[in-house]
Amino acid sequence: MNITIKDIATLAGVSYSTVSKALNGSPLVKEDTKRKIVEIAKEMGYEPNIAAQRLVSKNTKIIGLIWPTIERTVLATLVTKISDEIANTSYSMVLSVDPIQKAMDTFKKFQVDGIILFEENVNIDINPNSTPLIAYGVSRQRNYQYPIIDANHEQAMYEAVHYLYGLGHRNITYIGDISPIDPFQMEKYEGFKKAMDKFGLAGDEYIIDTRGLDWYNGYVAATKLLELNSLPTAIVGGSYDISGGIIRCLKENNVSIPEDISVISYDNIPQMANMEIPLNCIGVSVEALASEIVHSIINLVETENLETQYKKMTPTLIERSSCAYART
Amino acid sequence: MNITIKDIATLAGVSYSTVSKALNGSPLVKEDTKRKIVEIAKEMGYEPNIAAQRLVSKNTKIIGLIWPTIERTVLATLVTKISDEIANTSYSMVLSVDPIQKAMDTFKKFQVDGIILFEENVNIDINPNSTPLIAYGVSRQRNYQYPIIDANHEQAMYEAVHYLYGLGHRNITYIGDISPIDPFQMEKYEGFKKAMDKFGLAGDEYIIDTRGLDWYNGYVAATKLLELNSLPTAIVGGSYDISGGIIRCLKENNVSIPEDISVISYDNIPQMANMEIPLNCIGVSVEALASEIVHSIINLVETENLETQYKKMTPTLIERSSCAYART
DNA sequence: TATATAAATAACAACGTTGTTAAAAATGGT
């Protein structure tokens, strides 16, 4: 049997409503008694019954995160960061790995205050006027029923090229997935192409389609690249895993990074620093993303205003040791 | 404002306590009225307020899963399966990716009925007489304060060798991680050695230490193997990822599976069927593991009996197309 | 010292359920 405010009340010789107020720091109770009550509560190891709190206070102080598929490292890191971020607020987070509709049902039952949805490029129609919801990901339809937060993939790749150009590179290869069904990847590709155009470096031969986002896809693509008779001076990797494969392949073939080839990767996650060569990277940092997502949903929950409809976040570039000036 | 049993009551012209009973299928209310009430409830889209239910019924019907680090594919699959399994019961699952102690605190606040802990080889001392808890993983200390469920790694590897022996293989190589600090890996290694001893095939030269569990580790180890002048007729791979690297390497070097070399892998997960060659594998299936874990924790929650202290689950072998009779 | 006012505390309703007890309605046997 757990202890309640009533137990504390009898021990402190006050009424339980006074205990409630004291524990909530109400100015209606004398500082003295407040202190005493708080002390007794602590010493008894009191934990408020959240079911009771919720019953009376209408909101659950829970944010539900729907994460239908447990996937790439980037998403896992993002989940962790979101969890941390929420832990700093008065809210808690619960995670569901169920399919979207089922997770929505569960969360409706749980009466969570808000939902964060990792959208998997799936167009699922969601009961619009129910729980506050924001999505992370890309929306294909133009009229959003809920706010969406997204990284600006296109800008990221543009900036990557811009950065390499500034280092004197004129011979840049993009190694990434160019799947037309994945809007994320297409945006990256577009960004790269636009930049190459802009800086007068365009040409299809500078692009290798990995046909996948995994480590091995990068490895294979890099192998293919090395078979060419003229190598680029810089590579833009399309994802964390792809870049992992690329640098492994280069290393095995005694191509030095960054002396022979500079490498910059998409995905701004801390793990980039722990690779065999600490990688320069560009992307919205998971911290920034997590922070934006959490603040948005809480703001949405507490104010019910949803002016911001589609927020594309600006990427940042992190310099480490995988890029250098182009050799003259 | 959500609808409550009182709303249903007024609409049905009965008392709210009757509604409660009807909705819970109590035999105390006439079938006729029961039907009517249920129908009205459905049509109004009634959802019970779980906070209220919990408040009165003492237990929360929530199982907490502590998953401190988001990791290998195998664990991710296991989480999904556990989630599915729990969804089939009257319980719900919430997931915390926080560090163990913090997650424990959160769950205490949530007043979850039970906790599943993915133990990370960390010896954390847990307040023993609090929430029912079972762990998945290996315990180093001999006196468990809580039940532990674990796959029998040793037996799995023993059976793998046994199986290959039955197919006529006498020249078997183990490619796996032999890290003495990882009890899981050591158990696998021991199982392999014991079987080789038993069948008179022993010898250290049949073992390659991958020094890691990743795809690339397997790839490198296989490359090393192919440099030997005499190849084995069968390989036992130490993990899903390792085996992925192995078969890719063999394929690249035009070694046919299973014509030239048979391959069997540890880790019994569905993904094994989707590899370039559907792999024979051995291990406790995630379904079995999930089922056992879920039933154990629910049993523990509902009966408070914890007779079973340390359960090592028996692995099963799945035959696909990566093993064949040894050539004579 | 009495009285108005302010401060501190207590009492109590409410939140939406469930389970127990009390009341009403239906049924059966004489």
Add this chain to the structure above:
DNA sequence: ACCATTTTTAACAACGTTGTTATTTATATA
């Protein structure tokens, strides 16, 4: 038609909180 059951329904307390209202106690003012 009357009483004893049995079936069905209603009434109500309880769960542990919070917030509002009522009461007590302390303080200041005349």
